[in-house]
Every structure is written in structure tokens, then in C-alpha cells.
Amino acid sequence: MIKVEGLTRVYGAYTAVDDVTFTCEPGRVTGFLGPNGAGKSTTMRIMVGLTPPTKGRTTIKGVDYHDLPNPGRTVGVLLDASAQHGGRTGREVLTLSAMTMGLPSSRVDEMLQLVSLSPSEAKRRVKNYSLGMKQRLGIANALLGDPEILILDEPANGLDPAGIRWMRGLLKSYADRGGTVLLSSHLLHEVEMIADEMILIGRGKILAQGDRAALLSHNTKVETLATSLDNDGLSAALSAKGIPVVPAGEGLRITAEPVEVGRTAVEHHIVLTDLRSGDGGLEELFLQLTADTQREGVVA
Amino acid sequence: MSTATQTPAAPRSTAPSGIPFSRLLQVEFRKSWDTKASFWLLFALGAVVVAAEFIAAIVLAVNGDGDTTVDLGTFAGVAGFVCELMLPVVAILLVTSEWTQRTAMVTFALEPRRDRVITAKLGVALIWTLVTVVFALVMGVLFNLFYGAVGGSVTWTGGAGVVGFVIVQCALMLIGFAWAALVLNTPAAIVIYYAFWFAVPTILGIGNALIGWFDSFSRWIFFQQATGPLYDGFWNMSAGEWGHLIVAVLIWLGAPLLLGLRRISRAEVK
Ligand SMILES: Nc1ncnc2c1ncn2[C@@H]1O[C@H](COP(=O)(O)OP(=O)(O)OP(=O)(O)O)[C@@H](O)[C@H]1O
Ligand SMILES: [Mg+2]
Numbered sequence: 001m002i003k004v005e006g007l008t009r010v011y012g013a014y015t016a017v018d019d020v021t022f023t024c025e026p027g028r029v030t031g032f033l034g035p036n037g038a039g040k041s042t043t044m045r046i047m048v049g050l051t052p053p054t055k056g057r058t059t060i061k062g063v064d065y066h067d068l069p070n071p072g073r074t075v076g077v078l079l080d081a082s083a084q085h086g087g088r089t090g091r092e093v094l095t096l097s098a099m100t101m102g103l104p105s106s107r108v109d110e111m112l113q114l115v116s117l118s119p120s121e122a123k124r125r126v127k128n129y130s131l132g133m134k135q136r137l138g139i140a141n142a143l144l145g146d147p148e149i150l151i152l153d154e155p156a157n158g159l160d161p162a163g164i165r166w167m168r169g170l171l172k173s174y175a176d177r178g179g180t181v182l183l184s185s186h187l188l189h190e191v192e193m194i195a196d197e198m199i200l201i202g203r204g205k206i207l208a209q210g211d212r213a214a215l216l217s218h219n220t221k222v223e224t225l226a227t228s229l230d231n232d233g234l235s236a237a238l239s240a241k242g243i244p245v246v247p248a249g250e251g252l253r254i255t256a257e258p259v260e261v262g263r264t265a266v267e268h269h270i271v272l273t274d275l276r277s278g279d280g281g282l283e284e285l286f287l288q289l290t291a292d293t294q295r296e297g298v299v300a
Numbered sequence: 301m302s303t304a305t306q307t308p309a310a311p312r313s314t315a316p317s318g319i320p321f322s323r324l325l326q327v328e329f330r331k332s333w334d335t336k337a338s339f340w341l342l343f344a345l346g347a348v349v350v351a352a353e354f355i356a357a358i359v360l361a362v363n364g365d366g367d368t369t370v371d372l373g374t375f376a377g378v379a380g381f382v383c384e385l386m387l388p389v390v391a392i393l394l395v396t397s398e399w400t401q402r403t404a405m406v407t408f409a410l411e412p413r414r415d416r417v418i419t420a421k422l423g424v425a426l427i428w429t430l431v432t433v434v435f436a437l438v439m440g441v442l443f444n445l446f447y448g449a450v451g452g453s454v455t456w457t458g459g460a461g462v463v464g465f466v467i468v469q470c471a472l473m474l475i476g477f478a479w480a481a482l483v484l485n486t487p488a489a490i491v492i493y494y495a496f497w498f499a500v501p502t503i504l505g506i507g508n509a510l511i512g513w514f515d516s517f518s519r520w521i522f523f524q525q526a527t528g529p530l531y532d533g534f535w536n537m538s539a540g541e542w543g544h545l546i547v548a549v550l551i552w553l554g555a556p557l558l559l560g561l562r563r564i565s566r567a568e569v570k
Pocket of ligand 1: 035
């Protein structure tokens with residue numbers, strides 16, 4: 001179990017992580033989601049003692065990371081797959097970690113096989129690895145000590161589709177067997193598929209957290225997207241009822257239930273060619289919540 | 301790439317025991333030669349020592365006509381020049397490569413007690429210094445024998461010089477290590493070390509020559525001068541000489557090492 005309490009990290013005048021509190025439970029995959037620069041990596045670095053926090057604390061199974069006797073056997077960490085010595089071979093990288101943790105070298109072979117790095121690839125120097133190969137090596141390194149907790153920063157980065165699916169299965173089964181998994185991403189679809197629990201972060205602050213249903217209940221905005229043969233007429237009819245309407249692409253974005261839009265269309269004999277709920281599920285929620293923290297400005 | 305169907309063993313929940321220091325030492329030792337760059341640096345160190353001894357022996361044999369008497373220190377001194385140049389670089393790379401290659405992220409995640417890792421690195425640097433020094437001394441003995449065999453005059457004295465040589469080599473290596481820990485940057489640490497070893501004595505020498513009172517000040521910071529008496533046996537050193545030595549070592553080695561360790565233990569690793 002990972003516990004983060006009131007975590008804050010300030011760089012000069014900039015607060016990269018702002019009073020963040022959450023818990024990652026055993027048996028669950030927790031997704032850490034947020035746009036670029038939201039503070040995900042910083043939070044994860046603090047968790048494993050690589051960055052000192054300005055305020056607050058994180059504990060792993062109730063103790064400070066620094067007080068874990070052989071942390072690699074408890075927590076598997078992948079923060080940056082490219083943070084490896086380019087002159088070492090993949091096998092050498094794992095061998096050093098295995099030696100530090102006191103593991104037999106047979107464990108290195110097991111892990112290489114697990115992440116599908118062939119013996120000849122394992123003999124290559126890391127500087128000649130592709131992005132995906134480095135990522136696989138990083139995942140192998142995190143799993144090496146057979147830890148009960150995994151902290152992975154954008155683990156799918158650079159993996160091919162088959163690799164992403166494989167990793168999804170791996171993490172799921174890991175959690176099913178009682179492991180705690182925290183993984184970050186800025187891609188909603190990636191996290192949505194495996195995470196039991198999601199934490200949304202933007203500009204260092206937690207915006208929402210919970211499982212899928214809990215998150216969707218946040219989304220109180222009722223919206224409908226409609227296209228008709230007479231958009232102007234429909235727009236005028238809805239406005240007359242006091243319903244806000246804005247043009248959106250080929251159609252209209254209407255702040256009302258689809259049923260209300262349908263009824264108005266029937267009343268005015270307007271033919272609808274498309275009518276759907278515009279809440280957009282989690283993606284819409286994600287964009288909404290992070291709207292003011294997005295680089296691309298207003299999205300909604 | 302085909303995707304393996306195998307999964308890792310079920311996550312355990314037994315508390316693992318800590319990492320013994322001997323294991324950290326072993327890991328750091330392995331890191332000191334397991335890349336092409338570090339391997340060839342060590343190899344070059346050995347090769348240059350042999351080459352320098354060989355050249356010195358030839359020069360002595362040709363020039364000396366057997367008149368020049370060589371003792372243990374003669375050939376060790378030749379090796380010393382090579383060691384002074386290269387050993388500190390070995391020590392510097394032990395520290396800075398973790399930063400330039402960013403492996404510190406993995407190293408310190410696996411052992412968050414950073415001082416233990418740095419101490420292990422220091423141990424490895426000492427091991428390599430001793431290996432090099434012993435190698436240089438063995439070479440010295442061999443060349444002494446060789447020089448004697450070709451008719452040169454050899455004495456087996458100079459033990460005090462050898463002891464001084466060992467101490468100074470260790471200190472120089474540590475100075476490289478200390479500055480590397482402070483600046484955490486390979487070229488900067490190497491430049492600082494060479495400046496310390498070549499430029500500072502020259503500048504102090506000029507100061508001594510031009511300014512009357514300068515000498516009484518510079519002897520506290522002039523490392524080469526302060527370590528000079530070590531070659532005549534530290535057991536023969538006067539209190540004043542000890543004072544100069546201790547202050548010079550504190551300035552060039554103690555201060556940067558302490559500040560460097562502090563910096564490493566607090567630094568954000570990313
Ligand atoms: N040493 C530092 N000095 C100043 N600002 C920093 C420093 N380290 C991080 N930051 C800032 O903190 C913020 C959070 O960065 P972080 O790497 O945690 O983001 P992230 O959520 O991982 O983003 P991404 O999805 O792009 O990986 C960024 O704005 C970054 O510029
Ligand atoms: Mg990041």
C-alpha cells in the first residue's frame with residue numbers, strides 16, 4: 001500500500017506538486033493521470049526518495065521509503081527508461097540490480113524472457129536499444145526483485161500495440177494476485193483500460209479521484225450534440241425555449257437532455273440527422289477538469 | 301517481438317533483509333570496469349605504467365653506464381607520475397558517471413541511504429589505487445632486478461619514499477573523488493583536479509618568488525610542498541610539517557569531500 005499525505009513540492013516560486021493526498025490499495029491498479037507538466041513524475045520521484053518533498057510525506061506499507069531495508073524487493077520502480085548507462089548491455093544493467101538486491105543471476109534470465117528481450121538483444125549495449133526495448137528493460141528492472149508494489153511512470157511509452165496489451169495483462173494479473181500498482185500516463189485511454197482507480201492531477205493539484213463510476217458522477221454537465229437539415233431553425237426553436245445553443249462543427253451543442261432536443265425537433269418538423277449525448281464520458285471529464293491546466297487553452 | 305505468456309511469481313509479503321555493505325562494494329566494483337570506457341581507462345593506466353617504467357629503465361641503462369644507483373623509489377617515482385595523472389580520473393568517473401548517465405536514479409532507488417553508496421564508491425577508488433600502486437611497486441622491483449642484471453648499481457633502500465608514495469597517491473585519488481562529488485560533472489572535476497595539480501603550484505611558486513611574505517601563507521595550501529616530507533617518512537616529520545600537511549589536506553580534500561557528500565545526500569536525482 002502506498003500512502004501520500006499532503007505532499008507539496010515547490011521549485012522556486014513554482015509549486016509543482018500542491019498538497020496531494022491519495023492512497024494506492026493492494027489488489028488494485030491505480031492510474032495517475034494528468035496533462036504534461038502536471039506533477040506526476042515529481043510525485044513519483046518523491047515517493048521513492050529521489051526528490052525531497054517540501055511538505056508532507058509518503059509511506060510504503062506504513063514506512064518511509066528510506067527505511068525499507070532492501071527497497072528493490074518491496075517496490076519495483078520505473079521512472080525513466082532512458083536513465084541507463086548507454087555503455088552497459090541490457091543484461092549487465094539487470095545483473096547490477098540483481099546483485100544489489102541479492103538475487104541469483106537466473107532471475108535476470110527470467111526477467112529478460114518475461115519482457116521478450118532475446119539473448120542477442122540482451123547482449124547489445126543500451127545506447128543501441130530502441131525506445132521500446134529500453135522500456136522493456138526498465139520494466140524488467142522494476143519486476144526483478146519480485147516486489148509487491150509497482151511504481152511505473154508512463155510504462156507504455158514506446159511500446160508497440162502488442163507490448164501495450166501484454167503489459168496491461170501483466171499489471172492486471174499483478175494486482176489480482178494482491179500487488180499494488182501505480183502507473184502514470186497522460187493518455188486517458190491507456191489508463192482507462194487497466195486502472196481500477198484513477199487519480200486526476202492538473203498543475204500539481206488533485207482534480208478528482210475514484211473509480212470510473214465515481215468519476216463520471218462528477219460530470220453534472222448535461223449536453224447534447226445534434227445535427228439537422230435545418231440547424232438555424234432548430235437553434236431558433238431551442239433558444240425560444242430558453243435553452244442555450246452554440247454551433248459546433250456541422251451541428252449544434254445544446255445544454256439539455258437529448259430527449260428535449262428531439263421533442264423540439266418534432267414540434268417544429270425539423271429532420272434530425274444526428275442526435276447524441278455530449279457528456280463524452282471520461283474523456284470529456286478529463287478535458288473539462290484540466291481545461292484551465294491544458295496548454296491548448298479552452299477545449300469545452 | 302513475441303510476447304511471453306509467463307508471469308512473475310506471486311508478490312511476496314515477507315520482509316526482506318537489508319543490503320550488506322560488502323554487496324554494495326561488490327556492485328560498485330563491478331560498475332568500475334563494466335563499460336568500455338571505464339575498462340579501457342583502467343587498462344590504459346596499467347599499460348602506461350609499464351611503458352613508462354620501460355622507458356625509464358632504458359634511459360637509465362643507456363645514460364647511466366651503470367653509474368647511477370637506483371633504489372626502490374626510482375621506478376616507483378616514474379609510475380607515480382602516471383598515477384597522479386590517471387588515478388584521480390578513475391575516481392572522478394566513479395562518481396560523475398552516475399550523474400551524466402543518470403544511473404543514479406536506479407542506484408539510489410535501490411539503496412536510498414546514499415552515503416552508503418558513496419562510501420562503497422570511495423572503497424572501490426581506494427581498491428583501484430592500491431592495486432595500481434602495488435602494480436607500480438612490483439614493476440619497480442622487477443625493473444630494479446632487470447637494471448641490476450644488466451650491470452647497474454641497485455640498492456634496496458627507499459622504503460620511506462615508497463610509504464610516502466602510497467599515501468600521496470591515495471590522497472590525490474581522494475581529492476579527485478571529493479571534487480567530483482562536489483561538482484558532479486566529469487569535465488569540470490577533471491579540470492579542477494589538473495588545475496590543482498599543475499596550475500596552483502605554478503601560481504604559488506610565482507607568488508613565493510615575487511612577494512616576500514607569501515611563502516609563510518602559501519605553505520599552508522601548497523599541497524606538493526606540504527606532502528614533500530612524507531617521502532622521507534612520516535615518522536620523521538616535525539610538528540610544523542604536520543600542521544601544514546593537515547591544513548592542506550583539509551582545504552583540498554576535507555572541505556570538498558564534506559560539501560560534496562552533503563550535496564549528494566540532498567540532491568534531487570532525475
Ligand atoms: N528542478 C525543477 N525546477 C523547476 N521546475 C521543475 C523542476 N522539476 C520539475 N519542475 C516542474 O514541475 C512540473 C511538474 O513536472 P513533472 O515532470 O512532474 O510533470 P509530469 O506530470 O510528469 O508531466 P509529463 O506528463 O510531461 O511527464 C513541471 O512544470 C516542471 O517544469
Ligand atoms: Mg512525467
